[in-house]
Amino acid sequence: MTLSEEDYIKAIYHLGKGENTTVSTNAVAEQMETKPSSVTDMIKKLSDKGVANYKPYKGVSLTEYGQKIALSLVRKHRLWEVFLVENLNFSWDEVHEVAEQLEHIKSEKLVDQLDKHLGFPQVDPHGDPIPSKKGEFKKTIKKLLNEVPVGTSGICVGVKDSSTPFLKFLDKNDISLGDTVLVMEKEEFDGSLNIKIKEKIIHISNQIAANLYLKITE
Amino acid sequence: MTLSEEDYIKAIYHLGKGENTTVSTNAVAEQMETKPSSVTDMIKKLSDKGVANYKPYKGVSLTEYGQKIALSLVRKHRLWEVFLVENLNFSWDEVHEVAEQLEHIKSEKLVDQLDKHLGFPQVDPHGDPIPSKKGEFKKTIKKLLNEVPVGTSGICVGVKDSSTPFLKFLDKNDISLGDTVLVMEKEEFDGSLNIKIKEKIIHISNQIAANLYLKITE
DNA sequence: ACAAATATTTAGTTTTATCTAAATATTATT
DNA sequence: AATAATATTTAGATAAAACTAAATATTTGT
Ligand SMILES: [Mn+2]
Ligand SMILES: [Mn+2]
Ligand SMILES: [Mn+2]
Ligand SMILES: [Mn+2]
Numbered sequence: 228m229t230l231s232e233e234d235y236i237k238a239i240y241h242l243g244k245g246e247n248t249t250v251s252t253n254a255v256a257e258q259m260e261t262k263p264s265s266v267t268d269m270i271k272k273l274s275d276k277g278v279a280n281y282k283p284y285k286g287v288s289l290t291e292y293g294q295k296i297a298l299s300l301v302r303k304h305r306l307w308e309v310f311l312v313e314n315l316n317f318s319w320d321e322v323h324e325v326a327e328q329l330e331h332i333k334s335e336k337l338v339d340q341l342d343k344h345l346g347f348p349q350v351d352p353h354g355d356p357i358p359s360k361k362g363e364f365k366k367t368i369k370k371l372l373n374e375v376p377v378g379t380s381g382i383c384v385g386v387k388d389s390s391t392p393f394l395k396f397l398d399k400n401d402i403s404l405g406d407t408v409l410v411m412e413k414e415e416f417d418g419s420l421n422i423k424i425k426e427k428i429i430h431i432s433n434q435i436a437a438n439l440y441l442k443i444t445e
Numbered sequence: 446m447t448l449s450e451e452d453y454i455k456a457i458y459h460l461g462k463g464e465n466t467t468v469s470t471n472a473v474a475e476q477m478e479t480k481p482s483s484v485t486d487m488i489k490k491l492s493d494k495g496v497a498n499y500k501p502y503k504g505v506s507l508t509e510y511g512q513k514i515a516l517s518l519v520r521k522h523r524l525w526e527v528f529l530v531e532n533l534n535f536s537w538d539e540v541h542e543v544a545e546q547l548e549h550i551k552s553e554k555l556v557d558q559l560d561k562h563l564g565f566p567q568v569d570p571h572g573d574p575i576p577s578k579k580g581e582f583k584k585t586i587k588k589l590l591n592e593v594p595v596g597t598s599g600i601c602v603g604v605k606d607s608s609t610p611f612l613k614f615l616d617k618n619d620i621s622l623g624d625t626v627l628v629m630e631k632e633e634f635d636g637s638l639n640i641k642i643k644e645k646i647i648h649i650s651n652q653i654a655a656n657l658y659l660k661i662t663e
Numbered sequence: 664a665c666a667a668a669t670a671t672t673t674a675g676t677t678t679t680a681t682c683t684a685a686a687t688a689t690t691a692t693t
Numbered sequence: 694a695a696t697a698a699t700a701t702t703t704a705g706a707t708a709a710a711a712c713t714a715a716a717t718a719t720t721t722g723t
Pocket of ligand 3: 452544545546548549
């Protein structure tokens with residue numbers, strides 16, 4: 228697969244939320260920051276290659292083979308992200324762009340050895356699971372912080388949005404993955420929350436809460 | 446620069462032996478395993494971009510700017526090679542192909558942090574010097590093993606040929622960089638040598654000796 | 664100095680990945 | 694059910710990087 232084909236495969240995979248959902252041409256175009264006509268061309272090619280199922284006007288989905296390729300790319304992307312943070316002093320908001328390049332490097336040995344070198348990590352710096360070599364991963368049960376009732380306590384295990392502004396916000400407010408969070412109070416009017424984290428009580432907007440995943444402990 | 450442009454720049458750099466020599470179209474074509482007509486197109490483009498000096502029928506050389514790019518690529522290539530050997534259990538004959546891809550990853554922070562992570566290595570697994578961020582490196586005085594007189598003793602510091610067959614040969618015969626070598630005897634007829642290495646005396650052909658660099662100690 | 668051999672460039676194609684503009688299909692609205 | 698809005702595809706064009714075949718320039722050998 229070419230770099231471009233690989234990025235399309237990943238886009239279809241992510242838009243389908245990892246399940247094998249059919250996604251629209253326009254959705255792919257938006258994700259790839261390209262034009263719908265370019266997408267049509269590409270998904271025809273992917274279809275010819277046996278990577279995607281394409282019915283004109285009906286959207287596109289990945290074949291089993293396509294799913295495998297997607298999972299391998301996700302695996303590589305997330306392993307490189309771990310490497311950048313763990314070994315090269317990158318912060319979690321700086322890794323995506325570089326991993327977007329590194330995921331296309333072709334070498335099975337490289338990936339396997341990287342995995343080993345990092346101690347077979349289960350999640351990337353944003354809390355997203357890393358598929359095994361065979362493409363398997365367990366999805367941990369997690370809930371968005373704005374959807375749990377007051378009184379819920381849990382561990383912060385991931386972010387939904389991994390854009391730089393959001394991650395920088397979390398850094399600034401000293402919120403990290405692994406922190407224990409207790410929902411103290413919820414404002415009816417705007418859905419904002421008072422949460423206890425690291426012995427401090429802080430106030431966060433609903434929009435922030437809607438992008439933080441919690442593994443509920445109690 | 447595109448990946449392809451970068452590989453051409455490196456080819457011109459290496460054919461010019463690092464000095465700013467003019468190299469022929471055909472030489473570049475052979476190095477790049479491509480056709481001379483493709484080279485003509487590319488060096489015109491590099492010339493337009495201010496990377497190369499090109500006079501039709503007179504060959505091509507790098508501008509200062511081109512030299513800088515070449516050195517940055519060589520730096521990245523060799524740092525990645527060190528990483529693969531030191532951290533990911535690659536052997537020295539497996540690294541080139543992967544480094545050929547990794548050298549094109551664009552991230553200044555990545556390179557600087559990789560350099561730091563590796564402890565600012567001075568040479569790659571084949572004994573070739575790693576340019577500093579500014580593009581500087583000292584070339585160590587080294588001689589090919591087949592060109593030194595009998596009785597010379599030195600340390601094996603590099604290989605001229607870094608093809609897999611040659612490197613595998615050295616592995617098989619337990620010859621590594623850093624080993625002390627003493628030239629015992631030289632056969633007039635075929636230029637083959639008896640050398641003492643790691644307390645053992647072994648016989649090597651002139652062709653082998655012609656690809657091993659020695660830093661002379663005595 | 665001329666012819667032959669070699670090196671290099673030019674002209675014209677191909678493939679990949681993109682684009683714009685126009686055509687067509689699907690979905691939503693009255 | 695017809696029309697309007699939206700989504701998608703088709704047609705045709707462009708740029709990058711390669712190729713082949715033919716033309717031209719340079720170098721070599723006599
Ligand atoms: Mn990518
Ligand atoms: Mn991630
Ligand atoms: Mn390369
Ligand atoms: Mn090397």
